[in-house]
Amino acid sequence: MGRLNSALAERDKEVRTLAQWLRGLRERSGLTYSQMAHKTAGFTQPVSLATLSRADEGRTVPTWPVTEAYTRACGGSVRTAERLWLRADANRPGRRTGKRLPGPPPAPGAGRALRYVTERSELLLAMRRLRLRAGSPSLRELETRAVRAAVSHLPRSTLHGVLAGERDCTERVLVEFVRACGAGPAEEAEWIAALHRTRTAPPPDIRRQLADAHAEIHRLRHALDHRPSPALPDAPRCAVED
Missing domain, CATH: 1.10.260 (434 Repressor (Amino-terminal Domain))
Structure with a gap:
């Protein structure tokens, strides 16, 4: 209690x-x-x-x-x-808590929110959220978790730049990061798919310009469809000779 x-x-x-x-x-x-x-x-x-x-x-x-x-x-x-x-x-209601086993703490699934990530800022937010749910491990701890054959595949200087939004996140860094936070193979695929969407989706300002352009095209089409038909000119009169 x-x-x-x-x-x-x-x-x-x-x-x-x-x-x-x-x-x-x-x-x-x-x-x-x-x-x-x-x-x-x-x-x-x-x-x-x-x-x-x-x-x-x-x-x-x-x-x-x-x-x-x-x-x-x-x-x-x-x-x-x-x-x-x-x-x-x-800390909101519904989060499961329990005893942790040795090694990286288990991380929740990618979930619906990750599937709708399309922008770089959204991906960074998801990464920070994953790190927080993993117990807020330090960059040094994450670097240590990614050590294989005496070499870390997740240098803390690189990760710092990524999480701060100062450098792009590569697929390798992302995979090492989510693994260090306890994500499994199924979640890795979700994260990689999200990363690819951030690279193919146009920036927000471009999307707004495209939306404005589509709206203008729709307005012009509507105006053309509803414009009054032009009046036909009167037929020329032929002079009648006596």
Whole structure:
């Protein structure tokens, strides 16, 4: 019972910390929920007034898109929001806990969220989340776990650059990273597929331009389909000779 109460307290603490940080952002920005919702209308994923107001109540963990939109609308640090959200999400109800066996801790499956990763930033978020769920091992520990034949296949300097978003993640680094975090062969395939999608998908700004272009084409087609038919010119009159 004592362990359960301790786990619940830790979970509530992380959720409250995130909620308090979000409320502080809104108070400093001076924005109302309505104004925030209006600002998110220009984001990739707009968020409603009701959803924003629930995000900082501290009862549940809001989704990451909602947390990010809330933070951006108030002009806060997305990196700080990500760190707080990862900790709160890792402790939310439904997470299984138990005794760990020697070696790398078991990691959860890639899940549905990983299947929808299409951008580099989303992949980095998933990697940081996986590391957190694996017990937040240090870069040195991850480097040690990837040692084979006295050589590490996951140098901590390389991994640091990848997780910081300063260098691209290669397939080899990604595979070594997820293995060091306890992922199995089935999950490796999911991670590799996600990495490939980030390389083939157009950047967000290009996608927005394409969406605008498609909308303009649709508007022009609609205008052409509904334009009035041009009036036919009167037939020329032939002069009749007497």
